[in-house]
Amino acid sequence: MKSRRAVQGKLVANAAVLDLIDLCLTDRATPDQWKTLSQIIVDQPEVRDCFAAQAIASARLSMIAGFEEGPQPTPASRPLAEEPPSPNSLWRKRFPPIRFQVSRGAIATLAIAVALICMGYGLLVGYQHWLSSSGPTPHLASGPVPPAVRIFGIDGMTEPRELHAARVFELPSGSYQAETSSGARIQLTGPIRVRVESPLKWRLFYGKLVADVPTEGYGFTIQTDQARVIDLGTRFGVAVDRRGDTQVVVYEGKVELTSGRQQQVMTEGDAFAIPTAGQLDPLEFTDANAFLEATDIPPSVIGQVRHNGAPHHATYQIVRAGFQEDALAYTDRVHQWNGVLSSGLPPALIGLDYVRMANDWKYDELDSLRDDLEITYEFTRPAVAYLLVDERLSKPTWLRRDFVDTGWIIGLDKGSHRDPETRSDYELGQAKGAGASIDVLLRVWRVVLPEGGELKVGPIGNQKDDWVVPCLVARPI
Template sequence: MSSPKSPYGEMVNDIEICDLIDACISNQATPAQWLHLSRLIVEREDVRACFAVQSMANARLANLLQLGEENDLGVFAQIEQEPVTRIEPSPPQKKRRIGVSSEALITLCCGVAVVLIVCVLAIGSWLVFPSIDNRPIAASGPVPPAAVIRQVEAGGGEIASFTEQELFAAKIMELPRGKYEATTSVGATIKLAGPIRFRVEDHLTWRLFAGKMVVHVPPSAKGFTVMTENAAIVDLGTEFGVIVDELGVTSVAVFEGRIDLTSGEMKRSLVIGDGFTVREKGRIDHLPIIDPMRFEEPIEELNPPIITDVQNNSPISFGTCQIIRGGFQEDSLAYVDRAHQWNGVDESGLPAELLGLDYVRMVNDWKFDEQILGRDDLEMTVTFARPVVVYLLADERVEPPIWLRRNFAKTGMQVGLDEGDHHCVRTGLSYKKEQATGPGNSIDEVMRVWKTELPSGGELKIGPYGSKSSGWVVPCLLARPL
């Protein structure tokens, strides 16, 4: 007699996936859980093998139960109630039972398991790659929506009049000018600026044809994906913005955490402060500057910024500075690649003259050279769209250079810097510092405020600046119309 064959496949080393398979096989899963398992079966061979093992075991158990008494007792209860097996001759008047070999029973169970796997794969393929013309299908209960969308503000600042809507997979939405917010079934929240055209592919995937969105993804929705004509943006626990303009150009900015950006054969991992554009599939270009409001505001509602461009001579290729409109205030973020915050040096707070101004959130790693060492030759050129008053916040640990004393006037104002924790996988720089809220608390460094005017706007050169021998931070720039 041949030895029994070992079961096909192994258990998945992930308790959540095992629980998910158990729920689906026992018919206790929700529609969302079935969708999640279907995607896993399509994408992962180990999950397919584990599902096969569980299905085979379930089918064998079901068949064993059918061979016993036809009642609702469990198999173990049935075994406990049976007396010791005795071999007795069958009454001559009864018909002989047809014997079923264990090999035939196993074959039958395997066949049932294979049919189940094929059905689940077919359903998973349909859910992961839905067609636009999907028709309703019969279900045991109502299918939950992929998201709920509501209007925050109508175009032109009017009162919102949009009726809250539920969004389902494969439905294309076209929204007029205005601001909207969607809450997805997986916990992600999405800010949308119209006019916008998009489609919900499934609970974890949206496709943006034109318009703007800012996506905030909690850990529970990790892997949320935004597709465009020439790019795919996959969340790794973050907040990011996406714009598809009238020419089909995709712009991506990371405001928190990190993402994977893929276009054709090109792939980049982006972290907080990074920004890129994709003009055609397979071509990813660095964004020189990011205006976060461009990702949240309808184009018609957005006035041209005071600060239009920032160029620098840093060899650091990562990190994109940001224009923060009207955002200089207590606890505002100082750099795109640090947790540093601006605060008043004492309880009186930030200087009133600076509150609410536009400022450039710089990249503090610009102070490093190719070997991630301090430098003394950092230069920046800032462009202004109209006449402005410019304020420069310079680290007091750096001796004021000649160009600063010649082109700027020293004011009596000071601004504090509350640094906080920092860890960077790119530079290896890591430290922990306490960080507090409000003015005068946990101030680590002091910045001196310098001032100048540009009656015609245009370009302003800053630098060379820095120090190789001491710690320092990149200067910050603020501006207001003249």
């Protein structure tokens, strides 16, 4: 007879994880907390065992409490008037029910099984609910939500800056220290821009960091445009330098490096530069201090923009790593980009470079809407470009030929505008955050430029009444 593996009841050392387990087992957790605990359980076997042990203990306590209540007392007297017997009662008199004798041990086993199944189902439902409805700001439950990261040394502050998941932080030149709720200790060198996807996953847009990850943080991941680095119990560095190249160095232990279709397990002393996804160029090993030397912000993957719009209208801006909720869409409007649903913008677009156009390019020299607008973009390196096109415009041949429809829809919150020359005046409300005050829908089209170079868009037609100039978002390959 095979013996079953006993669930160990050893507590984990991370207090934040214990708080999460307590909130989830007492049904006080938010979707964000369910999601965080789900990921930690998958990545860390010791947390999974701890959660299972505490779940079993909770089920047993509930069962014991139920047994101690004992049978309920019978009524002292009968009602004054009895109701006539029902057909069911007559049936029970003729055919008395069969009574089964069930041991308390069997009841206890069944209760524990049902409790674990219900908690597992609740974990799954909570995680699915988070996927469909979570926004960028976590909502507090009856217990505190542990911050995903604490950053020390900002502007001489004695108290750390605390950030929850789904937040972007950007720091100027300087050295900083950070701690994640999963236990990782990280040295940061600015200028640096990071999106905290979760306590166990960061997105590095530019800058340098060295992560020292304990057992509790196993699986800590750094994602860049060119690579993904997964901790396997180690101390490692990741940088996006002034050229936009990703560099990875391992000081202790090992990491799993994935770039394009290539996967490499790096051990102590290994170092690679990844200028393009899938290209791994060996580097000489360097110490942490040299690796963390300050550098400049890498240039945008978008070089410059040319157009045939009227020259007297507003110019454009290239925004480095700035596409996000409520980002300003045009240089001559207060329009803002937003997700259509409360779940927000497509995650693949957040934090990418984009061109802040001039919406007045759609007018000619006589301030009439034109139908021959053409825009040419120059890319400094291989790139993936996303074109956001007003759904009210027709889909020209060049768009269907050169681009692929991603199926994503982006929202535009217009706000108010007044222009005495074009007479495009309107007064609209404007809200903060995703899923609110959406006035225009734009479809996202994708094109891959393996050599970089030029991308021509147009001619762009019009609807004779109102439309917005397409926006371009891009990332390096």
